Amino acid sequence: MRVLITGAAGFLGSHLSERFLAEGHEVVGLDNLITGSADNITHLLRSDRFTFYQYDVTEFIYVAGELDGVLHFASPASPVDYLQLPIQTLKVGSLGTHKALGLAKAKSARFLLASTSEVYGDPAVHPQPETYWGNVNPVGPRGVYDEAKRFAEAMTMAYHRYHGVDTRIVRIFNTYGPRMRARDGRVVSNFIVQALRGEPLTVYGDGSQTRSFCFVDDLIEGIYRLFNSEETQPVNVGNPNEFTIKQLADVMIELTGLKAGIERRPLPVDDPRVRQPDISQARELLGWEPTVELRDGLLQTIDYFSSRPDVLADEDEGQG
Numbered sequence: 001m002r003v004l005i006t007g008a009a010g011f012l013g014s015h016l017s018e019r020f021l022a023e024g025h026e027v028v029g030l031d032n033l034i035t036g037s038a039d040n041i042t043h044l045l046r047s048d049r050f051t052f053y054q055y056d057v058t059e060f061i062y063v064a065g066e067l068d069g070v071l072h073f074a075s076p077a078s079p080v081d082y083l084q085l086p087i088q089t090l091k092v093g094s095l096g097t098h099k100a101l102g103l104a105k106a107k108s109a110r111f112l113l114a115s116t117s118e119v120y121g122d123p124a125v126h127p128q129p130e131t132y133w134g135n136v137n138p139v140g141p142r143g144v145y146d147e148a149k150r151f152a153e154a155m156t157m158a159y160h161r162y163h164g165v166d167t168r169i170v171r172i173f174n175t176y177g178p179r180m181r182a183r184d185g186r187v188v189s190n191f192i193v194q195a196l197r198g199e200p201l202t203v204y205g206d207g208s209q210t211r212s213f214c215f216v217d218d219l220i221e222g223i224y225r226l227f228n229s230e231e232t233q234p235v236n237v238g239n240p241n242e243f244t245i246k247q248l249a250d251v252m253i254e255l256t257g258l259k260a261g262i263e264r265r266p267l268p269v270d271d272p273r274v275r276q277p278d279i280s281q282a283r284e285l286l287g288w289e290p291t292v293e294l295r296d297g298l299l300q301t302i303d304y305f306s307s308r309p310d311v312l313a314d315e316d317e318g319q320g
């Protein structure tokens with residue numbers, strides 16, 4: 001197959017590109033590098049089956065030759081990023097999705113949308129099955145991401161129903177692993193960077209809010225299976241093991257021997273109280289479930305950051 005991946009230099013896009021290459025496919029990667037990093041794909045450029053263009057996918061996308069798949073992974077994806085890049089977040093979810101769908105239609109390619117658990121907002125149903133419609137504040141600061149992704153899902157289904165494009169939608173829950181940015185502001189990367197620097201872990205609010213963390217290799221396996229399946233309805237892919245943020249901080253302290261403890265910070269606006277995927281659909285349709293335990297995945301991620309002092313030092317202070 002020959003596939004195009006938007007956001008190819010991002011955390012998930014780079015892992016996904018790697019997976020398609022490992023399966024013997026050809027990958028065309030696009031990324032405007034506003035939150036992605038060329039560093040994530042340097043190793044992939046050695047393959048003659050990988051090509052990369054620095055490009056903003058909210059503009060018309062021209063690609064020569066045939067494509068079997070278009071996978072739309074471009075978007076700022078951490079709360080800190082989409083608060084700092086609200087218009088770009090809205091544009092890539094709306095205009096970017098439209099352009100990527102248009103390309104898939106023109107090439108008769110299968111399309112996969114990277115959607116998110118954020119479509120469920122601050123959920124009133126727990127855990128969240130795909131049939132839950134969500135509880136999103138459209139005018140709050142997170143609304144730019146949540147509504148862009150909800151629009152992207154609606155647009156994907158419209159192209160599917162009206163134009164007959166062969167589409168897939170994955171709803172991705174919190175994911176962590178190597179190649180997260182040190183200062184993208186998400187809880188796992190924040191805690192690891194803080195622990196490696198011997199600084200206190202910043203727990204927002206009272207730390208009783210929950211998330212369910214999936215290691216990146218498990219997530220990519222689920223997405224790869226969904227792409228190759230026949231399922232056109234949205235499918236949750238994530239790890240159903242739920243932890244409070246306080247519990248996550250305790251595990252991090254245990255794994256790193258951090259002495260500095262935790263430091264409380266205010267809870268961000270509209271921060272969801274709970275989040276846990278119901279993965280019955282993924283189990284049934286894809287025969288998929290996560291296999292990496294939190295402690296093992298965290299150790300691999302800590303190793304990545306420890307072996308990359310450049311990543312730790314690279315970015316500006318002040319986020320997160």
Ligand code: UDP
Nearest residue numbers: 079185186187188190202203204209245271
């Ligand atoms: N969080 C925290 N400390 C941090 C970063 C985040 O306590 O340094 C909390 C945040 O308020 C949220 C959870 O951790 O409740 C997950 O936040 P993240 O930004 O990773 O992703 P989200 O699931 O909110 O999109």
